Amino acid sequence: MDFMLNITFYAFIFGVIAYVIREVSRSVATRYIALGVMSGALILNTTLVLMRWFEAGHAPMSDKFESFVFFAWSIALVYIIMELVTIFIVRIHSSRLGIIGALQCALSALFLYFAINTDSTIKELPPALQSNWLVTHVINYFISYAALSISFSAAIIYLIYRAIFHGKTQEVVMSKDNSNLGKDMTFDKLAYISVSIGFPFLTIGLITGSIWAKGAWGTYWGWDPKEIWSLINWLIYLTYLHLPLILPKTKISKSFRPVLLSIILLVAFPTVIFTFMGLHKLPTAGTSDHIYAD
Amino acid sequence: MSKEIIIKEEKGKVESRVWQFLCSVKLAVIIILVLAVACILGTVIVQQLTPEEYVARYGEGLTKFFIATQLTDIFHSYWFALLLLFLCVNLGSCTVKRWRNTVLQIGFILTHVSIILIMIGCFIDLQLGEKGGVNVYEGRSVDYYLTRGDYQKVPLDFEIHLDDFIIEKHPPKYRLIAYVKDKDSQTPLTVKVGKTYNIKDSNYSVTVKDFYPDAEYSQKPINISSDPVNPAIYVQMFGSEEITAEGWLFAKGLNWYNDPDHNMRVEYFWVDNDRDFEKLTTIVEKGSPPKLGLELEDRGIKLDIPIEVGTVFEVEGTEYKVEIKEFALDYMNRTKPLQEQEMSNPAVMVDITGPQGVDSRWSFSKYPDYWDQAHQTKYKDIRVTCNVPDDFTLTSNKIRIIQNQDKEKVIAYIEGGELKKIVNWEVGKRSEVGGSGYQLRIAKFFPSYSVENEVIKKSDTVNNPALRIEIAGPRGTVDDWILGQTPAKWYPDNNFALLYEKFGMEIKDFKSKLRVVDNGKTVLSKTIEVNDPLKYDGYVFYQSSYDPEGGLYSGLQVAKNPGIIVVYTGFIILCVGVVFIFYVKPFLRRKSKKKER
Numbered sequence A: 001m002d003f004m005l006n007i008t009f010y011a012f013i014f015g016v017i018a019y020v021i022r023e024v025s026r027s028v029a030t031r032y033i034a035l036g037v038m039s040g041a042l043i044l045n046t047t048l049v050l051m052r053w054f055e056a057g058h059a060p061m062s063d064k065f066e067s068f069v070f071f072a073w074s075i076a077l078v079y080i081i082m083e084l085v086t087i088f089i090v091r092i093h094s095s096r097l098g099i100i101g102a103l104q105c106a107l108s109a110l111f112l113y114f115a116i117n118t119d120s121t122i123k124e125l126p127p128a129l130q131s132n133w134l135v136t137h138v139i140n141y142f143i144s145y146a147a148l149s150i151s152f153s154a155a156i157i158y159l160i161y162r163a164i165f166h167g168k169t170q171e172v173v174m175s176k177d178n179s180n181l182g183k184d185m186t187f188d189k190l191a192y193i194s195v196s197i198g199f200p201f202l203t204i205g206l207i208t209g210s211i212w213a214k215g216a217w218g219t220y221w222g223w224d225p226k227e228i229w230s231l232i233n234w235l236i237y238l239t240y241l242h243l244p245l246i247l248p249k250t251k252i253s254k255s256f257r258p259v260l261l262s263i264i265l266l267v268a269f270p271t272v273i274f275t276f277m278g279l280h281k282l283p284t285a286g287t288s289d290h291i292y293a294d
Numbered sequence B: 001m002s003k004e005i006i007i008k009e010e011k012g013k014v015e016s017r018v019w020q021f022l023c024s025v026k027l028a029v030i031i032i033l034v035l036a037v038a039c040i041l042g043t044v045i046v047q048q049l050t051p052e053e054y055v056a057r058y059g060e061g062l063t064k065f066f067i068a069t070q071l072t073d074i075f076h077s078y079w080f081a082l083l084l085l086f087l088c089v090n091l092g093s094c095t096v097k098r099w100r101n102t103v104l105q106i107g108f109i110l111t112h113v114s115i116i117l118i119m120i121g122c123f124i125d126l127q128l129g130e131k132g133g134v135n136v137y138e139g140r141s142v143d144y145y146l147t148r149g150d151y152q153k154v155p156l157d158f159e160i161h162l163d164d165f166i167i168e169k170h171p172p173k174y175r176l177i178a179y180v181k182d183k184d185s186q187t188p189l190t191v192k193v194g195k196t197y198n199i200k201d202s203n204y205s206v207t208v209k210d211f212y213p214d215a216e217y218s219q220k221p222i223n224i225s226s227d228p229v230n231p232a233i234y235v236q237m238f239g240s241e242e243i244t245a246e247g248w249l250f251a252k253g254l255n256w257y258n259d260p261d262h263n264m265r266v267e268y269f270w271v272d273n274d275r276d277f278e279k280l281t282t283i284v285e286k287g288s289p290p291k292l293g294l295e296l297e298d299r300g301i302k303l304d305i306p307i308e309v310g311t312v313f314e315v316e317g318t319e320y321k322v323e324i325k326e327f328a329l330d331y332m333n334r335t336k337p338l339q340e341q342e343m344s345n346p347a348v349m350v351d352i353t354g355p356q357g358v359d360s361r362w363s364f365s366k367y368p369d370y371w372d373q374a375h376q377t378k379y380k381d382i383r384v385t386c387n388v389p390d391d392f393t394l395t396s397n398k399i400r401i402i403q404n405q406d407k408e409k410v411i412a413y414i415e416g417g418e419l420k421k422i423v424n425w426e427v428g429k430r431s432e433v434g435g436s437g438y439q440l441r442i443a444k445f446f447p448s449y450s451v452e453n454e455v456i457k458k459s460d461t462v463n464n465p466a467l468r469i470e471i472a473g474p475r476g477t478v479d480d481w482i483l484g485q486t487p488a489k490w491y492p493d494n495n496f497a498l499l500y501e502k503f504g505m506e507i508k509d510f511k512s513k514l515r516v517v518d519n520g521k522t523v524l525s526k527t528i529e530v531n532d533p534l535k536y537d538g539y540v541f542y543q544s545s546y547d548p549e550g551g552l553y554s555g556l557q558v559a560k561n562p563g564i565i566v567v568y569t570g571f572i573i574l575c576v577g578v579v580f581i582f583y584v585k586p587f588l589r590r591k592s593k594k595k596e597r
């Protein structure tokens, strides 16, 4: 298990390198090589998840170690699905995903690194966690988080490119230039698409969590810190989704609007991660049913 | 006239401006953001404390501010409720305003309506719902519950019987943890027999050599040297064929065994000089009898009188008369015949008669001053002692097992105080002992007896597991057993330790076998557990806790949520709505775009 975990970790590191090479060379061959490397890492990660499932005898998402491995898996899975869709179905902007693959590989590797440094002993499930709603709830959340992580990566890349090609952007976007630079400038749109992919899952995750809480504790909403922070995340992305409707009516200049939206995403995803693993730092953590001692 | 028209027009304008603002996404975004901030505050400021606790935490000034702004209970505050109301109004009016009967609008309408529905459902529950809990003891019933928060008793129209309460437990689980002190690092190790783990960032390694699922310590006698440091023999006594008694005798410790049934005493001697050997094998000293000591220090009187019950004598030069009333070898068992008493606490009782009447005293040989200190004695000037020699025995028949440094080994049989026979013995061989009818076998001889804590396997089901561990480190290799739930095992340099500890959930599940009795009739039975409640008459009974001490009662959560149908309808519509907006609508759009082309 430890060995597999390390191998998978390095596979993702290898994926980072492959995607960087792809970004530099921009040849079709390197594109498929990078996709291949990441798919390999995903297969290894899938094996990890399945092995753990088999060993533990319950869906492998109940403790920190299991959620780290599962999160790494979801990040890779959602990205690969997205890349396959852009290659074979949507067929626009062959390089639209660009360097994102490298960032997603790095994120998966990061969570596997956390997993390597986490106690991996199999624990028994407390009665409250023995529910099918838990599985639905967690899977929805992780798929959503994975999609939202893409929006985070895309926002970073967008802001970096904006900073580098500061002066040119306006003309480039305006001229509908089909050069690479022109395509790179669409990362804000990629971010929006990722949020719109992730948001339904986020909503369903919130709802299934509520239904599960009702079955286990008798209350579908108890203003528990974990519940509140899930709501905060949802509200932030809701704001992000509604903002484009009002921005044209404000004095904010057209070229600054995507920057503002990207900044929101830059804040939003760390909030998600905080909800996922940082809540025990809150002064109210002691009152929560969800936050187990770190 | 014209003025009026202008005013009306302005009114209309104002109204439409308010309406527009109510419909606007701008308001939506503002409300959403304010809600988010309120939520953050609600988790950063500890909620629902007493004013004193707030002062202690945040100081006077902030506390006043918090209380004035209801920041101490945000989610039940008026302004938060108002915020939610605005949200609903905003959603409602924008939905009404933008309502178009087109397919593409479906998602927008569904999501927005669903959120209003959820809010309405929650409001109904808040107004008409009930929430509380009750503990039921096994075999008993309740017809009420206590409200959450203020513990008011609320009657139910029916009874809930708890027929059975079941706590299921997991088999115990253990884990092995390696601790490096100077790094303060803990590493859990998986237990796999034969595996060696190198502990990260240190030069220790741990090998698991053996595993017993259920083990215990047992003390095993061992010989640690061939020097006669603590000579001991294991003696077996045979009646005709069967062993009647067996055990260890220690030359330097408990060296005798009394067999009162046969009036026999077995003794063991290890001597390192010929004179003692000679004495033991030839001379039978009678053994001194127990003596009563009387001392009157003031008058310089000191007497030693052999203890024999019934002896009466007058102490010369005084007006005291002393009678020996009782004698015991084991005070606790003094009612038993003397032969059957072990010599564990010898004591004598005397009556001292003097000018002030009779003074009865016990005197203990091992605790000579006990009686005088614990009781009021009449005659303080007279001191009574009980002296029983260590080799005192009532038995007149003895078997002496003797050996010396020259490896001579003999058994001397003494009958009625006379030496009857001497035979040689050898380890493992049976020897006939004179005419006693006894056979003796000295099964083992350890020149240097010691005990070793040995770990033995008790059963094959995991209960109290043990691991044999080899630790290699800077001071060499250590090989030892560690048992679950025993203190950590430290490596000799005191920098590395292994702990084998219990972990994880012990409770697997708890279930209550409930029966609903309405008007004297059982109307419903169900075994509930966490995630599987019982529903009756609009109430839902959830398994929520158990008696942590004895598992005697079951904690039930009671809830009545009349608005739940509305909430769940909202949930479903919201799910359908978001999926429609983000997964269905883009494809519909794409299709229609293609058509246009």
Ligand code: HEM
Binding pocket: A203, A238, A242, A245, B023, B024, B025, B026, B027, B028, B029, B031, B087, B088, B090, B091, B094, B098, B108, B111, B112, B115, B578, B581
């Ligand atoms: C799951 C939640 C929500 C989703 C998916 C969602 C989605 C949308 C969408 C897609 C539109 C644009 C409609 C169009 O294309 O014409 C819209 C508009 C709007 N939404 Fe939401 N919304 C949600 C929740 C909310 C909430 C909580 C509010 C809170 C007040 C809100 C307020 C508004 C308003 C005021 C508009 C007006 C749009 C306009 O006037 O053009 N929405 N929403």
